[in-house]
């Protein structure tokens with residue numbers, strides 16, 4: 440492997456690695472993920488290593504600030520495969536000493552040994568998908584694990600040495616009550632993870648849930664209903680209050696962290712830092728060009744085996760116009776609690792934010808959706824209708 444470490448690395452980037460395998464598909468999931476046998480998983484790891492090697496030749500002069508293994512369920516891979524992938528990255532890229540290296544994990548796919556391997560590989564942050572601690576809710580959304588599996592995975596993660604742990608919890612699930620949601624949230628917070636992501640269920644097209652709960656859904660008699668919008672909002676408000684009392688700050692619409700444990704990798708997305716994606720269907724943004732790898736496994740393997748063809752695997756390549764960069768700067772930046780710094784907008788685009796978005800900002804401030812000072816930020820009401828607010832920044 441060509442190692443270009445130390446060749447004057449100046450540009451800090453994030454790296455995303457997609458592992459598209461899951462033990463089985465959750466009923467609400469529209470991510471690129473599917474079950475696969477051992478042979479296919481190994482073939483994929485080999486192809487991924489080739490893509491990483493080729494990517495390192497192309498971007499080896501960058502300094503890696505964060506890595507995120509997502510999916511799918513990266514922990515469907517063996518400890519040895521995860522070690523090999525991390526070695527591939529470390530051989531090819533220069534890393535910041537304190538780089539944040541996250542592994543997404545699902546209960547039921549980890550044990551003490553695998554997590555020990557992950558620590559050895561260099562992962563220093565783990566994100567565990569709990570989603571709920573209620574048996575009925577987990578069954579309703581098709582998760583493969585129980586609450587007990589989650590507690591075990593959490594304990595093993597701590598015992599293996601993870602000092603930075605995120606836990607995912609979901610609101611607005613079928614049959615979920617405010618009380619059952621809060622029970623899950625509080626019991627998860629009792630564990631004192633450094634970070635909690637609390638997302639509301641979105642019914643996505645192409646999922647079984649869309650068939651049942653979508654606009655023209657065919658929910659049969661006896662199937663649990665989704666909580667109302669009002670209940671969803673209450674869950675959201677209570678989440679903020681409960682977690683604030685326990686020392687978590689909300690730094691993004693759905694993300695809460697103990698001070699200093701905000702997810703550097705995701706902040707990179709919201710602040711439009713460059714990132715290189717590797718693997719099936721992964722997205723990248725480098726130098727204001729966005730692209731997405733093919734989602735066709737056969738094609739991906741074919742293009743990566745033998746001599747990797749980086750360009751051929753990249754689909755939907757889109758150089759962003761300045762207007763598109765501004766739009767992204769606004770609708771991604773507004774997700775952050777600190778909002779968008781006016782000075783930063785000026786530094787990036789060489790023009791004052793007021794010249795571009797003055798009228799829009801004033802209108803949204805009058806509607807009580809934004810506040811304006813050195814930063815432009817969403818108000819609590821603006822957060823409730825954030826899709827509307829973000830859309831106002833599109834040209």
Ligand code: SF4
Pocket residue numbers: 460461462463464465468469470472510511512545
């Ligand atoms: S574990 Fe995650 S990626 Fe896999 S099917 Fe469930 S929600 Fe989707």
